[in-house]
Amino acid sequence: MTKKLLDVPDSLNEEYYQINLDIRNSFSKYRPPLNIYRFHEAIGRLEPYYRVGERLSNEQVEGLERLVQEGFAFVSRSDHPIYVKHISHQLDLVLIDKNLKPSEICDILMQALTMRMEHFQEQPVKAVYERLREDIFVLTEYLAADIYRIKGLVKRLHKKHTLANHSVNSGIVGLGLFLCMQSEDFTKADIPRKNLDNMALALFLHDVGMAKIPAFIRDKANNLTPEEQSKLLQHPKLGYEVLTKIDAKFSEAEKAVLEHHERMNGSGYPNKLKENEISYVGRLTGIVDSYCAMITDKPYGEGMDPETAVRELARDEKRYDAKITKFFQSEVLTKKLPIAVREIG
Structure with a gap:
């Protein structure tokens, strides 16, 4: 698994999952099934990166991969049923995903x-x-x-x-x-x-x-x-x-x-x-x-x-x-x- 560079605060972990590359790759490349957020270091909070129903451009796809590799990509725990569906296809991740x-x-x-x-x-x-x-x-x-x-x-x-x-x-x-x-x-x-x-x-x-x-x-x-x-x-x-x-x-x-x-x-x-x-x-x-x-x-x-x-x-x-x-x-x-x-x- 790609090393996560962001030390996620406990308060953030209560509301969001920090996603890794394996989970990202289980999503549709251009139309992920759930909203994605990025962590903005300058202001110390999350902001929307992608909303369900939209389509990622090639540039956004590359940008999302960078965010995931850096540990700055998140999904909301309110989307837990959708997240469960995707991680279920790569079950070994439950043994190493510390956010769960x-x-x-x-x-x-x-x-x-x-x-x-x-x-x-x-x-x-x-x-x-x-x-x-x-x-x-x-x-x-x-x-x-x-x-x-x-x-x-x-x-x-x-x-x-x-x-x-x-x-x-x-x-x-x-x-x-x-x-x-x-x-x-x-x-x-x-x-x-x-x-x-x-x-x-x-x-x-x-x-x-x-x-x-x-x-x-x-x-x-x-x-x-x-x-x-x-x-x-x-x-x-x-x-x-x-x-x-x-x-x-x-x-x-x-x-x-x-x-x-x-x-x-x-x-x-x-x-x-x-x-x-x-x-x-x-x-x-x-x-x-x-x-x-x-x-x-x-x-x-x-x-x-x-x-x-x-x-x-x-x-x-x-x-x-x-x-x-x-x-x-x-x-x-x-x-x-x-x-x-x-x-x-």
């Missing part, structure tokens, strides 16, 4: 990961998966520096159920639960980075087989026919086939994909596994998958509130690992894992 607030980083991560997941589920091939994996690794890099940051993310779960929204919600909630179980109130954790990376990928990918199920079956509000139900029950095995094609067949992903619908009493599918035949990853992913389905709005009904849903899971000891669900319930009810759903733009 924690809440803004969480917004960007959620939007970027959802966008990548949508693209991957539309086209579940290796090249698209690699872009998704890169963004998931930005998330794990962010969390590895401070696992307490997961709290900001679990407050931003998608309210509406779609396949992509469900996968992202499951990834975030699953990581929150996993980190809680591996740490002491987010203050002490010795989690090898590879373990964190693999667990994150597994959770985000667990439902990839659903991308191979026709949308009219996935989204059907009425009862499925026997034939449709049979197709739906194939999605764990279809997901395993996708893992092979995208070269993502590592242990955690295989278990999350194949076992997230297995149940402790053997009533699940596809292999009717029970109790300790189901791996820890499979049991945790199954709990998270069910929970995230329970708290989101669907065509046939509104989602439960997060606390009611976790209580219901904890009561279902026949199908779900009671040790994990009781722990999960405790973390949610005490707000150590402050789960909340909301409309996300």
Whole structure:
């Protein structure tokens, strides 16, 4: 990243983002999507450089590049939704852009990961998966520096159920639960980075087989026919086939994909596994998958509130690992894992 020469006052940072060349290059060259301001050193304040609806001349384009390189180009925080959209396409910038607030980083991560997941589920091939994996690794890099940051993310779960929204919600909630179980109130954790990376990928990918199920079956509000139900029950095995094609067949992903619908009493599918035949990853992913389905709005009904849903899971000891669900319930009810759903733009 280009070195910023201007030492931005805190008061300025509260109202504006200091943009860098990577962000500038994500904008249209001649018609940026948001107003741009330049810092005028002589008077010590910002003044408009470009307004939405105008067109930059070649001379202004060159001038803007100089301003960005010098650290004198800014955009208003009131344009945050537009800024989020653009930085989401270059997610690694959240790790180095010091102007972003924690809440803004969480917004960007959620939007970027959802966008990548949508693209991957539309086209579940290796090249698209690699872009998704890169963004998931930005998330794990962010969390590895401070696992307490997961709290900001679990407050931003998608309210509406779609396949992509469900996968992202499951990834975030699953990581929150996993980190809680591996740490002491987010203050002490010795989690090898590879373990964190693999667990994150597994959770985000667990439902990839659903991308191979026709949308009219996935989204059907009425009862499925026997034939449709049979197709739906194939999605764990279809997901395993996708893992092979995208070269993502590592242990955690295989278990999350194949076992997230297995149940402790053997009533699940596809292999009717029970109790300790189901791996820890499979049991945790199954709990998270069910929970995230329970708290989101669907065509046939509104989602439960997060606390009611976790209580219901904890009561279902026949199908779900009671040790994990009781722990999960405790973390949610005490707000150590402050789960909340909301409309996300």
